[in-house]
Amino acid sequence: MRVTILGSGNGASAAAFDWASHDHHVAMWDFPEFDTNIAAIAASGSLRCTGKLEGSAPIAYAGHDLAVALDGAELALLVGPAYATAAMGAALRPHLRPDLAVVALPGSCGGAFVLKEALGLDVRAERHLIGETQTLPYGTRLLEPGLVRITTRVRDGLLVAALPRARTEELRAKLLPVWPGFEAADSVLQTTLQNGNPVIHPAIMLLNACRIENTAGDFFFYTDGVTTASARLIEAVDKERAAVGAALGITIVPDPVMGLRQGYMGDATYLSGYNQGVGFATSRAPATLDFRYLVEDVGYGLVFLSELARRLQVPTPSVDAIIQLASVVLDRDFRAEAARTPDSLGFGDFTPEELRAL
Numbered sequence: 001m002r003v004t005i006l007g008s009g010n011g012a013s014a015a016a017f018d019w020a021s022h023d024h025h026v027a028m029w030d031f032p033e034f035d036t037n038i039a040a041i042a043a044s045g046s047l048r049c050t051g052k053l054e055g056s057a058p059i060a061y062a063g064h065d066l067a068v069a070l071d072g073a074e075l076a077l078l079v080g081p082a083y084a085t086a087a088m089g090a091a092l093r094p095h096l097r098p099d100l101a102v103v104a105l106p107g108s109c110g111g112a113f114v115l116k117e118a119l120g121l122d123v124r125a126e127r128h129l130i131g132e133t134q135t136l137p138y139g140t141r142l143l144e145p146g147l148v149r150i151t152t153r154v155r156d157g158l159l160v161a162a163l164p165r166a167r168t169e170e171l172r173a174k175l176l177p178v179w180p181g182f183e184a185a186d187s188v189l190q191t192t193l194q195n196g197n198p199v200i201h202p203a204i205m206l207l208n209a210c211r212i213e214n215t216a217g218d219f220f221f222y223t224d225g226v227t228t229a230s231a232r233l234i235e236a237v238d239k240e241r242a243a244v245g246a247a248l249g250i251t252i253v254p255d256p257v258m259g260l261r262q263g264y265m266g267d268a269t270y271l272s273g274y275n276q277g278v279g280f281a282t283s284r285a286p287a288t289l290d291f292r293y294l295v296e297d298v299g300y301g302l303v304f305l306s307e308l309a310r311r312l313q314v315p316t317p318s319v320d321a322i323i324q325l326a327s328v329v330l331d332r333d334f335r336a337e338a339a340r341t342p343d344s345l346g347f348g349d350f351t352p353e354e355l356r357a358l
Contacts, residue, residue, distance in 0.1 A: 001177065004029060004073040006088045008037040008062075012079035013148040014140040015105065017049040020057035022178050027061040029069035031087070038062050040145030050143070051150040070095050075103070075174050078115065079136070081292055082108035082300040082340065089118025098127055101174045103160070106195060107132025109300045112163040112188045113345040123346060124164055131162035131171045134191040137179050139264065139279050152279040154181065157253075157261035159194055161185040186250055189355060193245050196255045198301025200274070201293035202322050203233040209289060209329055217287040222280035231271040236318035238270075241305060247312040249356050289329055298326040300340040307341045312352060 001024045005016045008030040020026040030038050041047050041062035048056045061069055070076065070092075078088045085104055092102065096119055104111030112132040116123055121130065139152030158181045162171040168184045175182045185191045204221060205212070207230040211219060219225065226234075238255050245252035253261075256268040264279030266272075274280060286293060302319050309316045327334050342348040347355060 001025070001075060001174075002071075002073045003027070004069050004076045005079060006030070006066075006069075006076060006092065007079040007084070008034055008041075009080060010140045010142050010148065011105070011136045011138060012077075013037065013047060013142055014049070014136070014138040014150050015077055015079055016059060017047045017053065017057050017148060017150075018137075018153075019178050020047065020059055021049075021053065021055065024177070025060050025072075026057075027069040027071075027073065028059055029062075029064065029066050031091075032064045035064070037142065037145045038064070044146055046146075048147045049150060050147065051140075052153045053150050066091055066095055070100070073100060075101050077103050077105045078111075079105045082111065082296050085111045085114045086118045089115045093119050096128065101129040101171060102131075103171065103175070104132040106135050107188065107191050108296065109195060109198070109304045109340050110188070110192050110345045112161070112191075113347075114340075116163060117346070126164060126167060129162060129167055129171055129174075131160060131168065132188055132191050133175075133182070134159040134185065134194040135196065135262075137181070139283075151282055152263055154262040154264075156181045156263070157258050158182045159185040159191050161188045161191045163188045187356075189248060190245070190250045190252075193241060193250065193252050193305070194258070195301065196258060197293075198297040198305065199237050199241060199255050200234055201297045202302060202326060203237060204230050205286070205289065205291075205293050206322060206325050206329070207233060208285065212285055212287075212289055215285075217285035219285050220281070221283045221285040222274045222277060223283075224275070225285060226271065226274040228271060231269075231274070233318065233322075234274070235270045237302075237322065240309070240314070240316040240319050243314050244305060244309045244312060244316070247309075247314050248352055294326050294330060298323055299334045299337060303334050303338065304340045304342070304345075306335075307338075307343075311342060311348070 162168040242252045256273040259265040260268040265277040
């Protein structure tokens with residue numbers, strides 16, 4: 001298969017290596033301002049990996065010409081943070097073809113809705129195969145330009161959904177050659193709500209805020225940062241997320257259960273599951289509070305969850321408290337910014353029944 005990766009960061013590099021090492025034709029593209037990793041890959045014609053996957057894999061193209069990167073592609077994977085989805089979709093729009101499947105990997109809270117809007121497509125249109133996943137299939141970090149480390153390769157507990165969901169199985173089939181663990185989600189609302197990052201990261205960040213500022217993140221984020229207190233807060237947020245899902249008729253798997261399935265944890269608990277989880281053991285804390293664990297996971301994830309809960313009349317006191325505290329410590333109003341809300345995604349006035357039908 002000819003696959004194009006939009007993005008050049010941690011997840012994009014891991015995905016590119018994995019597909020290329022399975023003998024697929026892989027091209028990588030990113031915006032010109034993100035040139036360091038792209039330039040290194042272009043210079044060598046390959047991407048190196050260490051950890052769960054080892055070796056070097058050929059990359060057919062690495063550059064900033066999206067038309068070249070998409071030439072003949074059957075699958076485009078948009079791999080980046082939530083704030084990049086709209087920009088990547090806008091860049092992709094002039095090159096969209098009916099035979100090109102496009103996946104936000106991961107959706108990071110309604111990514112498929114944002115993607116379809118950026119591509120100029122009606123949310124219900126089925127002509128183009130568009131969808132999202134709930135997570136990356138990796139725990140991964142770039143070690144240096146052209147070298148990525150994969151600490152966890154997820155083989156189970158992966159969800160994908162098309163928008164609309166009538167084409168989910170078709171989209172899933174596109175991913176199976178390299179990621180056979182992907183299952184069909186009920187809908188993109190399930191992939192959005194099942195994203196575990198907003199459940200885990202903000203709670204740990206806020207309850208370790210002073211430690212992060214005093215040490216510039218010189219500790220292990222999960223091993224040292226998850227204590228009884230932060231585990232309780234993670235659990236409270238997780239339960240509120242599950243209640244929102246239940247109001248929509250969607251079953252949300254508790255995060256430790258999903259973490260065990262995905263191979264990050266040795267037991268499905270909110271304390272030892274995280275601070276003794278082998279998949280989390282080497283993760284260092286961020287050097288600053290102004291990091292995507294708050295900026296993205298609160299601004300895009302928890303604000304969306306809270307606003308959706310309001311429409312469903314589901315109380316979310318812990319989620320709301322985290323939004324307020326994150327706004328205070330970073331001196332910005334995440335709720336007012338409304339980076340990702342039901343209104344911004346186009347279904348703010350939908351009834352629960354209309355949301356389920358979508």
